[in-house]
Amino acid sequence: MTLREISDRLGLTVHSGCDRLDTEVTRGYMSDMLSDVMGNAPIGSLWITMQKHKNIVAVAVMKSLAGIVLVKGRAPDEDTVAAAEEEGVAILSSAQGAFATAARLHELGVAGD
């Protein structure tokens, strides 16, 4: 399933990386500690988080993540969007919380531990 399909099905808002929406998503990872994501997120996974600090972009690049989904309607900081556009990282946001977002992704066949 592509990021675009996920975005459509979950009604997500795209904040950056419009040209990255054809990325295929097979796995998800959920954590609000960036040190944990750097250490443990599977390469290429879709990351669900509340953190909107600019550092999320660097972590996404480091782990070649498919994208970042911010939850509870949180919008990324301005400098986060700028960095994401520069690095080509897709940031989307969900009005729902992390649990519901992960549950919906799981229903759509996105795997995760």
Place this chain on the structure above:
Amino acid sequence: MRRPLAADLHLHTCLSPCASLEMTPRKIVARARELGLAMIAVTDHNSAENADAVRQAARGSGLCVLPGMEVTTVEEAHLVALFGEGEAARSLQELVYDRLQPGENDEELFGLQVVATADDEVERFEGRLLIGATTLSVGELVEAVHARGGLAIAAHIDREAYSLVGQLGFIPPDLALDAVEISGALDVAAARARFPEYRGRPFVTASDAHALAELGRHPVWIEAEEASFTELSAALRGEGGRRIFARRPATPGAAPQ
């Protein structure tokens, strides 16, 4: 004349819900003097309400007490803010209270938040949820501290919980911190080896004491003219030969950290 001065730049009073009730102004001052500390900073969670009482309790003792606080940012990272005078600390406190997550402290669950007098009497109990986080981002907070003339130090970066490194993975290179603090779990040499990417930043150690027995553990040594906020700031910047040391310098002119 410059001399080595021991400082504990991060400790909690009975105002912090997680601190022991024995952490009262007089007892803190007495213990700090007993240990030969020249300077301490009062850094309660998201509040500076007890800083003035500790300063008053230290009056005439020769112990320099800096008002400050340990602020929880929106990323749930802890930052220590230090000031040279009470007015600046109160101004930051106003901002922090304004941006603190709403809620009442549950004394059963988190502990008492005692605002004390300089005579170790209970003045009142603080009702705000000091254990909570603010909506201030680290960048916003560092800016707010600097705008008030203070120093901003990332707390216990070697710990996973509530540290800038734990929460944000790494310290944003453009974050204008005045120092990074490491907990007592590591010495400065080990910390420098573990975090080579922060070599340009001053490293300080502190007790993060929540009880009297912890006060003064892992002090930072400052080679400066006197124990004051201005001299500490200059030592962190390495100005005019002032320096900070991880251990008590053995001889004048010992190699800095």
